[in-house]
Amino acid sequence: MTQSLPPQPTDGNPFAQQPGAVPPAPVAPPRGNVVLGVVAAVVVALVTAGVYGAIVGATEYEIGYAAVGVGFLVGFATGRIGGSNPVLPVISAVLSLGAVYLGQLIGIAVLGAELAGISFTEMFIDHFDLITEGWKETADAMTFLFLAIGAFVAFSGAKKAAA
Numbered sequence: 001m002t003q004s005l006p007p008q009p010t011d012g013n014p015f016a017q018q019p020g021a022v023p024p025a026p027v028a029p030p031r032g033n034v035v036l037g038v039v040a041a042v043v044v045a046l047v048t049a050g051v052y053g054a055i056v057g058a059t060e061y062e063i064g065y066a067a068v069g070v071g072f073l074v075g076f077a078t079g080r081i082g083g084s085n086p087v088l089p090v091i092s093a094v095l096s097l098g099a100v101y102l103g104q105l106i107g108i109a110v111l112g113a114e115l116a117g118i119s120f121t122e123m124f125i126d127h128f129d130l131i132t133e134g135w136k137e138t139a140d141a142m143t144f145l146f147l148a149i150g151a152f153v154a155f156s157g158a159k160k161a162a163a
Contacts, residue, residue: 037082041092044077045070045099052099053106060111062104062146070103071096071150075157084162089155096154100147108134 048070055066071093078092106124108131113123124131 034082034085034088037078037085037088038091040081041074041078041088041095045074045095046102048073049099049102050106052103053110056104056107057110062107062142064146064149066103067100067146067150068153070099071153072157074099074150075154075159076161078154079158079161079163082158082162088162089158092158093151093155096150097147100150104143104146105131105135108138 052066052070056062074096075089075092078088078095082088109120109124109127112127112131112134113120116123116127
């Protein structure tokens with residue numbers, strides 16, 4: 001028995017695909033995993049809180065664009081990885097509130113550690129009561145506006161990233 005060879009392409013290219021050959025489909029990144037979306041949001045919230053705190057500590061000012069960045073990154077990660085579950089924008093808004101608040105506390109701790117001549121870790125862990133008291137004393141309308149902006153941007157970002 002002789003085996004026949006598949007027909008060769010007519011354009012002279014011996015490496016062209018044979019008729020009926022289908023290239024493999026690219027693997028899409030995982031989407032729609034609510035648990036993974038929440039985990040990503042928590043990780044991004046913690047990282048951005050640290051960055052926001054470092055910015056506040058270095059500049060001695062709260063910067064609105066940084067709060068927007070925190071909210072955007074938390075919302076984007078939540079929506080992109082978690083998908084379009086309607087609870088994810090709410091979770092990202094809450095986590096963004098926490099991240100901006102934690103960032104403000106970190107900024108106060110950075111400044112307090114410099115003034116007291118101790119390490120940031122010692123200030124943040126051993127004197128957390130002083131940090132929260134300092135936050136309460138210095139909190140004004142802008143402080144709460146930054147919290148609200150971060151939450152709004154996270155909510156919006158999560159919805160848009162999932163679309």
